[in-house]
Amino acid sequence: MSNxxxxxxxxxxxxxxxxxxxxxxxxxxxxxxxxxxxxxxPDVTFKNLEGADVSLAxxxxxxxxxxxxxxxxxxxxxxxxxxxxxxxxxxxKGFTMLGASMDxxxxxxxxxxxxxxxxxxxxxxxxMDYPIVLGSDAITDKFGGLLGMPTSYLISRDGKIVKKYIGxxxxxxxxxxxxxxx
Amino acid sequence: xxxPFRIVAPLCALAVICAAGSRIAVRAQETAMPQSAAxxxxxxxxASLDPVPRGxxxxxxxxxDIANGYxxxxxxxxxxxxxxxxxxxxxxxxxxLADTIYPPGKNLKFPFSPDKPLNVYTQSVTxxxxxxxxxxxxxxxxxxxxxLRYQACNNSACLPPVKVPVTAAIxxxxxxxxxxAVHPEIFAAGSSH
Numbered sequence: 001m002s003n004x005x006x007x008x009x010x011x012x013x014x015x016x017x018x019x020x021x022x023x024x025x026x027x028x029x030x031x032x033x034x035x036x037x038x039x040x041x042p043d044v045t046f047k048n049l050e051g052a053d054v055s056l057a058x059x060x061x062x063x064x065x066x067x068x069x070x071x072x073x074x075x076x077x078x079x080x081x082x083x084x085x086x087x088x089x090x091x092x093k094g095f096t097m098l099g100a101s102m103d104x105x106x107x108x109x110x111x112x113x114x115x116x117x118x119x120x121x122x123x124x125x126x127x128m129d130y131p132i133v134l135g136s137d138a139i140t141d142k143f144g145g146l147l148g149m150p151t152s153y154l155i156s157r158d159g160k161i162v163k164k165y166i167g168x169x170x171x172x173x174x175x176x177x178x179x180x181x182x
Numbered sequence: 183x184x185x186p187f188r189i190v191a192p193l194c195a196l197a198v199i200c201a202a203g204s205r206i207a208v209r210a211q212e213t214a215m216p217q218s219a220a221x222x223x224x225x226x227x228x229a230s231l232d233p234v235p236r237g238x239x240x241x242x243x244x245x246x247d248i249a250n251g252y253x254x255x256x257x258x259x260x261x262x263x264x265x266x267x268x269x270x271x272x273x274x275x276x277x278x279l280a281d282t283i284y285p286p287g288k289n290l291k292f293p294f295s296p297d298k299p300l301n302v303y304t305q306s307v308t309x310x311x312x313x314x315x316x317x318x319x320x321x322x323x324x325x326x327x328x329x330l331r332y333q334a335c336n337n338s339a340c341l342p343p344v345k346v347p348v349t350a351a352i353x354x355x356x357x358x359x360x361x362x363a364v365h366p367e368i369f370a371a372g373s374s375h
Contacts, residue, residue, distance in 0.1 A: 072265045072333060073340040075294040102342065113263075147218075148339035167338030168294050 041159045042142035046100060046133035049107050049114075054098075054133050056155065063095045063181040064155040065174070068135055068146055070102045071113045075168045076150040080128055081121045082171040086178060087130040088121075093182050094157065099128065100135035102149060107134065156181050219341035222249045222334045225348050230369040232362055233355035234315050239280060242311045242350040243368045244269055244330060246303070253302040254332040256287025260301045265333035265343045269309045271350075272327040276319030280312040293337050308368065315354045326350040 045055040056064070067083060069076035087097045103109040114132055118125040140146035143153060147166070154163040154177055163177055223246050230241040248254060255264045269282055285308065287301040311328070328350060333343040355361065363369065 070340070070342075072263055072343070073335075074264070074292075074300065075335065075339055078294040104343070148336075148341050150339065 039161045041153075041155050041161055042139075044139045044142050046098075046135065046139065048131070048133050049111055054131070056159070059096065059098070059155075060159045061094070061157055063090075063157055063178060064098055065095070065152055065178065066098045066100055066143075066155065067150055067152040068100050068102055068140060069150050071109050071117075072103070073149045077119075079150060079168045079171075081119045081126075082169065082174070084119060084121045084126050084128065084130065085171075086174065089175075090178055090182065091130075095178055095182060097130035099130060099132045100139070101132060102135045102140070102146070110134070154178065154181065219334060219344035220346050222252050222341060223247060223254075223330075223332065223346065225330060225346065227328070227348050227350045228365045228368055229350055229352045230363060230365065231352075232364045233353040233359060235355050235359050235361050236315050236317055236319060236321075236357040238357070238361070239312055239314050240352075241369055242271075242313060242326065242328070242352075243365070244309045244311075244328060244348055245306065245368070246309065246330065246332075247306050248304055248334070251336050252334045253290065253292075253300075253304045253336075254334040256301045256303050257284035258287070258301060260289075260299070264300070265331075267303060267307075267309070267330075267332040269311065270329045270331070271311055271313070272329070273313075274319065274324055274326060276316045277326065278314050278316060280314065283310040283312065285309075292335075310369075311350075315352075317357075319354050321354050321356065324352050324354050326352065 041056050043055075043057065045053050048054050056066075065083070065086065067076075067079075069080075083097050083099070086095070091097075101110045110132060114128045118127060120126075137146075143161075150165075150168060152165040152169055152174075153161050154165075154174075156162050162181065165174070225247070226245045228243045228245070230243070231238070234240045246254075254267055257266050257268065259266055267284070269284075271277075271279060273279060285303075287303050289299040289301055290304070291297070291299050309330070313326070315324070326349065328348045330346045330348055331343060332346075334341050
C-alpha cells in the first residue's frame with residue numbers, strides 16, 4: 001500500500017473511531033440524564049406544607065414529575081412557568097406535578113413564596129399552584145443523591161422512574177416524555 | 183511537491199479530528215456537576231502582617247478560586263431571595279473585627295435568566311477581614327477560624343448553599359514588636375476581583 005493510501009486509510013479509521021466515540025458519548029450523556037431508567041420509585045414520604053404525609057406510593061396510577069427545587073435557585077424559578085403549564089394541560093389526564101422544596105427553612109421559606117410569587121404563564125400572572133411538598137437530604141438520598149437543582153424525576157403510572165432531568169427541563173422534551181407515559 | 187502534500191493533507195485532517203474530539207471532551211467536563219458544593223471552590227488564606235502586634239490593625243484575605251463554568255452570588259445579589267456570599271470569623275478572645283470587605287460582583291446574564299442580570303463572583307474573588315488583636319489576645323501562634331458561605335450555580339443548575347471552614351494562622355506579638363507587611367500583592371491593592 002502506498003504512503004498516500006496508507007494516510008487516507010488512517011484518516012478514515014480515525015473518522016470511524018471519532019464517530020463511534022461521539023456516539024458513545026452522546027448515548028452516555030443521555031444515559032446519565034436517565035440513569036435511573038425504569039428503576040422502581042423510592043419508598044419515600046414527603047410532608048406537605050400543612051404537615052400531612054404525601055407518599056409516592058399514594059400517587060401510583062398517576063404519572064408524576066417530582067421536581068426538586070428551592071426558592072433561592074434561579075434556574076428552578078425559570079422552569080416553574082413550564083411546570084405550571086404541564087399541570088394545567090395534563091392533570092385531568094392522570095398527571096401531577098410534585099414540587100419538592102429543598103429550602104433549609106422549610107415551610108417558613110416556601111409558604112410565603114408560593115402565596116406571593118407570580119410567574120408569567122402564557123401572559124397570565126400565576127401562582128405556583130401545583131402540589132408542593134418538603135424535600136430533605138434523606139429523601140434525595142433515596143433517589144440516588146442530589147447534586148444540583150433543579151433535578152426532576154418522571155415516574156410512570158406503575159411507579160417506575162422513567163427519566164431523570166438534571167438542570168432546567170426542556171419544555172418540549174418533557175411534554176413529549178409526559179405524553180409518552182399517559 | 184504534490185506527493186508530500188497528498189500525504190500531509192490526510193494527516194492534517196487526522197489532527198483536526200483529534201483536536202475536535204478533545205474539545206468535545208473538555209466541554210463535557212465543563213458542564214458536569216461536581217461531587218459536592220464544597221468542591222466548586224478552592225481557598226487560600228493570607229494575613230497582612232508578620233507578626234501581628236497587639237493593637238495594630240491587620241487584614242486577613244481569603245482568596246476564593248471558583249471552578250470554571252460556575253459562579254456564586256456576590257455579597258449583594260440583586261434579588262433578596264438569593265443567598266449572598268459571606269465570610270464570618272469566629273474570633274479568639276481579644277480579637278475584634280472592624281469590617282469585612284467584599285468586592286463588588288459582576289452583573290452577568292445566564293441562559294436561565296436571559297433578561298435579568300445576576301450580580302455574581304466568577305473565577306477568583308478576594309474577601310478580606312479587618313482585624314485587631316487587642317491586649318487580651320494571647321501572645322504567640324493563633325488560629326482564626328473563618329466560615330465562608332456561598333451558593334454556586336452553573337449555566338443550568340444550582341448547588342445547595344454550603345459553609346466551608348478556613349483558618350488564618352497568625353502570630354501575635356507585643357504592641358512594640360517589629361512587624362513587616364507581607365503579601366503586598368494582595369493587601370496593597372484595594373479590592374481585587
